[in-house]
Amino acid sequence: MQGSSTLIAAQMAGEMRAQGIDVIDMSVGEPDFDTPEFIKQYAWEGLEKGLTKYTPTAGMVDFRSAIVEFYASRFGADIKVAEVAAACGGKQALFNAACTILNPGDDVLIPKPYWVTFPEIVTFCRANSVFIETEDTEFILTANQVADAITDKTKLLIINSPSNPSGRVIPPAEMRQIVEVCVTRDVYMLTDECYLFFAYPPAEPFSLASLPDDLRDYVCVAGSFSKTYAMTGWRAGYTIANETWTKAIVKLQSHSATHPTSFVQYACAKALRNPTETLAAVGAMTSEYERRRDWLVPALNKVQGFRCPMPEGAFYAFVDVRGLLGERYGSSSDVADVLLKEAHIVVTDGAGFGADGYLRISYATSMANLHRAVDKMNAIFG
Template structure:
């Protein structure tokens, strides 16, 4: 996991021990080619290809026009935190108020604040694998040790059994991301309940990242861990984001809902790092969370159609094998049948091969803890998806 590089500047061990996000490396190479005018089909991006809903963007513009451009309270405006609390009370029955909520500069920042607030050096944090790239490094940054609980095809769903198998007396918490980036796995409701009870009984935290909550398919239901907040308020922590649901990646607005004591601790950290998230983005987020935005369902519909076309198309390519994920906007095909052919030895060399030979950018699975897979994002137009699949097919045939 750790790659310590020798530098001329005397960097702290803390920063030397974390990796640059491997997904950024592939995206950089793809961007480099795009900047040179090369026609790359970009399946690497982890962001919606849709604009921010019209009324949400208008609320941002209005905030600027009205001069709502100053510092706000550190944890976010009361209006935004009230709206988030109200939403969690209404949807999941959680007894929460604005004191249970902090808004920050992206969900990523709030995940970081949670981990820094709860993890001590020597603590272990269990993360189902394949995992989203930042979880292990955030744990490591806090001095903890990430411990991986294996999940597998076809559904990659985390189970209590897989978590118990890697638990120890040093287990401090569990991070569940559902729907999952990169596998699309959506955790089973009863399994989630059992994991929460298990964490609660051991005085461990359950950090639930529901960034992709609105993107679930074929009748799958998303259930938030906050549904069990009232029974386990010291255990359950939810982190969510405006980025994917409302196509607001650039606005940088995410939030956490948790026990007020934890929120106060996170707020303390935030007050010494970024302070409040952008006042303008907070007004846009408020409009997003309190209004009606048909664009969200339209995005969901588009992802659903793309997924339905893409999964069988990938499975028709010799050497690629893809299960049908329940959520998010990624597929995670297995590519290990191609190892040993041409220059392809692992997920990284396969991604390099596709970029150089097919001009298609995918993210190597090793970035997410599985060297047998690659991640393909279908947050791009149907036309580009068709073109990308044709290119992959042609390149793989030459191997």
């Protein structure tokens, strides 16, 4: 396995800052907002109630039923508590789901550009990543692309919409067709819904957990509190999958992390049971990301050699910098290097996401930083 290239970029930014350099970190994959105060208070409450001991491996029933109720009220989903398992963040949810469905030698479809962790998990399972090119459809996966890629060896399709790194969102109707193709061809799906709520109008949050049972039977939703509620450090996530898959996930987790922190589960359950305040907090953060996107993407498109379609979700601009490649820069990694050395701007090279020639630029940073960064980019590239 390879180390996470996104974490390496973040580490580099930290090291430069420690040397006293004024870094503009646009490599970040986490909200620049603090966790909403009322959710912190719920965690205190959990501690005061003495929730400091082990919980069931699948998570507290209260945590799992809060997820069931929240998905029912927000998405009209009809899921059972037995189909939900708590995990230490979306990453562990994905890991649990992949490790319990894959056998060595299975093929796993992963659309490009992909989140860096997907192929690494597949490698860990001794399965094979088979990548689907989506550049022709501006990085939005289609059911036809999936149908063309499936073979007898295909066991799983991993999707992530809104996408890290592209910010693109697969429209719900297309998503449903993708699931139908998978079900017809006996292929499971793992959907990483980490950025679920960061879909900007007219795009809307859409969860595969809301599908009818016959389709959902093939789907595992990996959910996370990290980005939606600005809770990256809390390590809270979950899977929603059929009961058999969930039992296997819980068995695996009983030999690894056991469960996410007890009072974190308590705080998450309380937050979900207070949808008015919680969704208002999420809405405020989403609107701020949208405001930044609306300023940043047109500004990036004016930088010489940059091209960036409007992302519908997440908090990343995925910029095609192939217009700059030639004598001066051989690759997008060279462009990222120049930004780092000449402007102290940290961005992530697209190569780690399977998209050489692109840069991922996070706008989970202040508007002032976005302005400074674009000024510096214009000064370098014209």
